Amino acid sequence: MKFKIGDIYHGFKLIEEKNIEELNSVTRIFEHVKSGARLLHIENDDDNKVFSIGFRTPPKNNNGLPHILEHSVLCGSRKFPTKEPFVELIKGSLNTFLNAMTFSDKTIYPLASKNEKDFVNLMDVYLDAVFYPNLYSKPEILMQEGWHYELENKEDKLTYKGVVYNEMKGAFSSPEGSLMRKIQESLFPDTSYGVESGGDPEFIPDLTQEEFTEFHKKYYHPSNSYIFLYGDGNIEEQLQFISEKYLNNFDRIQIDSAIKLQKPFSKMEEVKMDYPISCDDEEEGKTFLSLNFVSGDNISQPEMHLALEILEYLLLESAAAPLKKALVDAEIGKDVFGSFDNSILQPVFSIVVKNSNESEKEKFKEVVFTTLKNLVRDGIDKKLIEACINITEFKLREADLGGFPKGLFYYITSMDSWLYDKDPTMHLEYESYLSKIKAALTTNYFEKLIEKYLIKNNHSSMVILNGKKGLAEKKSKVTEEKLEKYKASLSEKQVEEIVKSTKDLKERQMTPDPVEVLETIPLLELSDIEKKVEHLPLKENDEHGVKVLSHNIFTNKIAYINILFDAKKVDVELIPYVTLLSTILGRVSTQNTNYSDLSNEVNIHTGGIHFTTDVYGENENFEKYNPKLVVKSKALISSIPRLFDIIAEIISLTKFDEKKRLKELIQQLKSRYEMKILDRGHMVAAGRITSYFSPASAYIEKTTGISFYKFLNEIEMDFDNKADEIIENLNEVSKIIFNKNNLIISVTGEKDIYTTFAKELPKVISILGDEKLPDAKYDFVLSKDNEGLLTSSDVQYVAKGYNFIKKGYSYSGKMLVLKTIASLDYLWNRVRVQGGAYGGFANIARSGNIVFVSYRDPNVKETLKAYDGICEYIENFEASDREMTKYIIGTISDLDSPLTPSMKGERATAYYIRGITQEQRQKEREEVLSTNADDIKSFKALLSDIIKEDCFCVLGNETKIKDSKEIFTNLVNVFK
Template sequence: MKLNAIYSGFTVERVESVKELNGIAYMLHHTKSGARLLYIDADDTNKVFSISFRTPPKDSTGVAHIMEHSVLCGSRKFPLKEPFVELVKGSLNTFLNAMTYPDKTMYPVASKNDKDFHNLMDVYLDAVFYPRVATDKEIVMQEGWHYELDSAEDDLTYKGVVYNEMKGVYSSPDSILETHMMAELFPDTTYGVDSGGNPDNIPELTYEGFQAFYKQYYHPSNSYIFLYGTMDIEEQLRFINEEYLQNFDAISVDSTIAVQAPFTAGKVASYPYSIGSDENETGKTMHALTYVMPEMTVADNLGFEILTHALLTSPAAPLKELLVKAGVGSDVSGYYLDSLRQPIWNISVTGSEMKEQKRLQELVETELARLVKEGIDKSLLEASLNITEFALREADFGGRPIGLAYGIRVMDQWNYDKDPIEALRYEAALTTLREGLTGRYFEELIERALLQNQHKALVSIYPEKGLQEQKEKAEQEQLATIKAKMSPEEIEAIVAQTKALKARQAAPDTEEALATIPLLELTDLSPKVERVERHDSKLGKASLHFVPTQAKGINYTAFYFHLDCLTEEELFYAGLLSDMLARVNTKERTYDAIAQDINMNLGGFSADIAALTKYNDRNGYTPLFIVRAKALHAKLPELVRIVTELVSYSEYTDVSRLTELVKETKAIWDTEAFRRGHTIVSNRVMAQVSEVGKFRDLDGLGYFEQLATLANDETALQALPTKLSEVATKLFRPSNVDISFVGETEEFDRFKELLEPALQKWQDGTYDKGQLKITKSYVNEGIVTSGKVQYVAQGGNFRDHGFTPKGAMKVLETILRYEYLWTRIRVQGGAYGAFANFYNNGNFVLCSYRDPNLTETLSVYEELSQYLQNFEISDREMRKYIIGTMSTLDTPITPALRGPRAMSEYFGEGSPEAAERLREEVIDCRQADIRDLAEVVGAVMKDSHISVMGNEQKIKNAGDTFSQVISLPQ
């Protein structure tokens, strides 16, 4: 496209090369409607479209969040209850979602299929510009909140999807802390309220207020359209103009995001948060010291990311180490956030006490002043700069479309009337920062943005037993008062309204409405999989696996150490080892020197434990301790050297350091356990029926339980050096490792040259394999918390009942997630979501997420078999589910993911042929195949293996559902 030329009403205002993306950026303006558009022409078939609106809320009713949900519940051209869900069921999308931020709302989609991409774009544009919710109050009632009353005699309650989602969010202490922190920092602007919605305020939202919010912000003149990838851009512009934008006239939209006036003095505030009646208050206080930044450049923003990594998040970050050693808390973390009009820099402390509040700020600012005066260690900064630069150049987002990341990034500038293209550039900023290493750039940045800055707040939250019970009682009393003031006619109106809403939710869309959603043909699907080549060989006693890949000069390595040489008791210490590797001294160097070496030379280093299941085996799995490292090819010698030093020469003798790491890890679990609830309860159910389930629990809640016990046992802490050394000696042996390498042939040859002498330095010995037998038993369990919602899981193993895996099971996962469970548990039950998983080893689990219910959800699970017996839909709807299932099987395989895919096939004894047979079964699946699964599900549900995490009173009221009721570890 030519500069200043007009294409379908869009004027090309800028054309610029962006070498960081190897693409061309086009900035366009739609004259009639006032819409802005940015197109990135890049050689990428994974196309991305997004339309965003600047949406600063004025209160915490969650109006922006509820709007995001609601506009996707039917529109002019697609008059269904939930076109979004219908799209998910039947699209080959590589991304499909919507996101509410503090000051903007984004609606992005992505697909490799041209026809599918067009369909997605059409549905989303119609949703935001012509939503049914503009005139349909029931949609807001369902997605936001409403009074629920089944009969005039019942108690009045609140229900709604966002209402219950945010009750789940507000069950996590870190979310509560962040809410108070933002309110203190931004008392006069949109950032001081919660765009997601505070459950206490959501019922204050009126339909009239909702409509006014839509009318104010959802206009093309307030929109930001983003397109990325290989496409016929003129055809896309023509479609957007003719179908949508030409119908609107440009207007002036007041969506200004006000700037909070700087403080003349910092704030200090404290608030209580609820813990369970059996929880210990000790070590449960959390602090957040946060600064609101002055005006920052792109280089300044990147500079603060580097400072954050260097001072707070790398394994030996000096500011973090100072605070931990001073006893301020068990764990210290931090972040820099520049996706706000006024960026913020945060230091968070967990595992603390209220008495440490004052000392935190004193210690931080004294240390920052010292660093400014004496100068920051330049090698530390350079190491953090290197790892930041590596991430920018690698541009890998774990299989998500890279264009999606670019689309989100440009809004960090565009939303504030800054240059969006500048957000994609980093070369100039990196040059500035490298030059800054030779001077005082970073010290002056700290001086200006932190030490001379009074716009800051130190906010703490402390535990208080019974607070949640008090809130629930107050809510019940409030609702009782509201009901008592209603006339009999008003009460009957709510009963009728409840009945009408439930009838609407239960009623299927008409065939005519469903037919409005564009749909691909089964002939558009291919049973073929993207094959990942792997070559197996030996190097001495070690097994090598080469995955040929062009990866922009980056090599990805993984060292798979087998855990079957350990005992059940030792498995816990292997988990500890994965948390501590590269964070303790070696015989050669201190851990801070190692951390600096890793950051200077590698693009990443990690260790964890995992279980890879055998493809078609009821009990088969491979338990592994996996060390991953990636680097530019030129840095391969350093990669091999660092890995060798860590596995061969790490010392586990410093009890003080080991204790510090144990308590830090426990503090992280204390904060995040509830957030991981769906994973915890799913694994807990699977642990009742399979060895691999037991293994995964011992890396989950089982690990947390043992960790909490260890943290409070001085004798056990003193024994840690011996335990860890014994486990490391057993694991880190050439004869006990499979090593994968992703790169090009000559790069692999070089890797072998470097690896051969390195392996000779590794210790070796002979240990029996097959020792790992997990004997721990599991029962139906209620895990009580102070949370406001539940995670409810039930399942079992269908192979135990004589059934085998089928492709129809993958289709049923889609049907359950977006039809049966979606309707019964999310739409009608008010939960945030629910899912089902069938595994090749026979494990099957159903799980709800942020669910206000418990026994009601178990009843939904119990009725599933009957639903399947009567399953009857049109061929078109069945085709939709098949297409949607294929989408989940087609995650793009980036260079970083090729190694894990290849090794999963190797350890799982799978093959591309087996994967293609599964895909063929999916494509050939029909309604009768789904009905046949009623017997499978019915047999498993009768076993009644259940696990629930959630509200203490809900669990205790569930009677004999559980064999035992426990609390989260203390």
């Protein structure tokens, strides 16, 4: 269809149309004449279609209103009055992405699907949700998603409960998250960026129903909306649908939602706050120091959006980063990192030192500014600049976002200007900015940026975050006393009203939606689903005596080469060193090149070389697994020769005896693991519990779990005494692993990529050992430890499970449908809706492992009891054909998550190593498609056997876990 600027298409006036070469797309900007809605369309041949609608939603205070509203509009609407339409869509659509997100100044509702019919269905539910939500007539929605007083019996203690309330208690448990919030507060005291849009648990209970509905009425109007369409869909039909079904019902109005600029400071502000640490921790060395700068704006100088991002990487993220090196050398703290937040009107550049002390603040400031001034005076190393620009350009052109839809990334990027009334394509057209930035190779471009935005910038702050023992307990006590005082002030009638509202809410939550209400949610038919499993190309070759798996896939001249070394020859006591080795390689010097120059070489000539560990469990055999150390690399075809030169140098010539650098890397790795444990506690707990009964998981626990963190803690605390032993062990593990026996190489790309790869491969093969080594014996002691894993977190992550193969059962694809039902019906209702946790999931794997796990959960025993109830739920399970179709479609949606070319190569390689054939994958799909309600009920015995094992662990709040100490076999302080 041809478009003409100024013409009107189904109520939308075309304002602008242009080609954007960087995206290989045509973009069109529309405005809906009647309602005032803005719409950006990006047309190309991508079949992963994306729709999103967003609103400018500046918060006024810390009660979390924008965030709670984001949850609540998806709890039923005019056309789709079911209590949880969002969950119904996850259960029964072919979505490739479905979510909602609250930012500091906007709320967005994105979705994606490859199926046109499904795409329109999803769009319909989302548009009805944002414009016609049931939250006006159902106050229980705010109670459930936001907060409410919970009181089951008159004599009980009064508590707060709510999904967002507990989500944010978890978010505030992360010191890094608390630091970023305090940074914004310190720099924007007079604007909406100075408050927490997600909500501070202390203030969430201040939110009233009246304020809640007023916010929706004001901001959720088409005149304040930003609509986005992307991909190969029928744009004319999409515009007609959006206009006729929704936008034509509204008239254009004036809405004051403009984001205000913060007036610059005349001098740097200093702000201090405490964050909780465990009672057994030391306060010494637990301080975060940060220097933060408001760096211009997102709209007047669009190239700064990209230039400052590169500068942050150059100064603080690259292995050759000079500011990071100066701070590490000054021994102010044990980890250094930076951030550049360009998702807001006035971007923020931050420099952070972790595990420091407040007494170091002046030294911190001095080192930062002295280093920056020296860089301006002496100039930045041009090789470093070239490296940082090249790696950024490579990523921009590759546009490989993993499973994340490209369209959604482009929408979020467009909002960095569109939200502030500027051209939405401003930051998508990067070529002209990149050309200007490349001039830095012959000018003092980045030096000027440092001077303007960092050295001579008074709109800045020093934020100091001190670790404080007992703070979590103190805050908990204050909340408890506040609730006690409030309850004491109530009349008997008022107390009874709270008891009644608690009971009424629970009854509403436990009452299933009527069939006719559930059937308002549009549903595809099984005939809409592809019956054949996707073929992943794989050809087994022999090159120079090494097994090579080639994946002939179009990659636009980028070679993805993964080298998988056998790690099962490494003795059991050295297993943690496999991960340590993978972390250090490429980040310490070699005999030929210092680590800064090595980092520059990697970034100039490649798209990245990364060393990691992985464990491939054998198909349906929980006892057998293949641990690997993997070299993941990517480069343009022309750079393959240099790529292999660098890999060969790192593998054969790395110097492990640079003690100072080695200590720095161990400290940084330990710091990142602390962050992981607090931020991704559900994954940590799930990994820990499976190590009780699975040999493969026991191995993984030693390489990436809490056991590995304990190993890091031990060698970091006593590094000076252990340094020689650590170096010796790294050398030994390196010699064992870098051996061409059992080596597998995976190459993804076009035919000419493979030709170049095969020609250059001897560079790597020739430096490998070829001694035939025996497999190490791993007789892990598997025991039901049922641990309470103690942290300073304000929430819990509760895991329970076992291995069904150990109990005599076999894997079936029908179990994936069981997983969908368990996660999105039973656990969603019991753990999230009724229990107040942010999430509850079931995981069922071919290895036989079944794990139930909760996320940001206020409970311990109650969640374990909920897991136990799944047997009765499955025993009484009933579902119509329509409902079973819904569960099957949702399961297929999971199986068919979009894969990038590199992901296809990696997935095919994993199937090969695990022994999973195309026929077995097809059988699994057919089992999913043929699942019926009786199949689900038949899993009752299996689940009963799993639950009877009573195998569980809980990671979370020290006090909360100790309150239930009688149920645990061991209590473990995670960070000690």
